[in-house]
Amino acid sequence: MKKIMIILSSLLLIVGIGYAVLSAFVIDDPTAESSNIIETKTIVSISEGTSYDIVFADAHGDYYYINRGLERGLNLDSLNAKVLNKTVTLHLAKILGGLATSEHISQLAVDGDIIYTEFN
Secondary structure: OHHHHHHHHHHHHHHHHHHHHHHOOOOOOOOOOOEEEEEEEEEEEEEEOHHHOEEEEEOOOOEEEEOOOOOOOOOHHHHHHHHOOOEEEEEEEEEHHHOEEEEEEEEEEEOOEEEEEOOO
């Protein structure tokens, strides 16, 4: 009985630690304050990614994405006309309690016009 309790408590501890680690990567209800602002990115490519994501590539080979952007009413042709080969301002979501920045776009603006936002 004692071995079973030790095994169960060990499993519970492992599950708890796993949950804590994975939840550190979840982007939930982003705000301007919980984002890093990147201002000087020239977008050279826009494409459909996995799971209806929209993927943006900058001139330096870095990639950013709008999670399920195609499901949120965004259109690749429209984005190409508004964003392609232009300098954009990106709000990128912070992860790991603010220790790192993801490639997840919380807000995208061109020339001060907000093209996409998750902020309320």
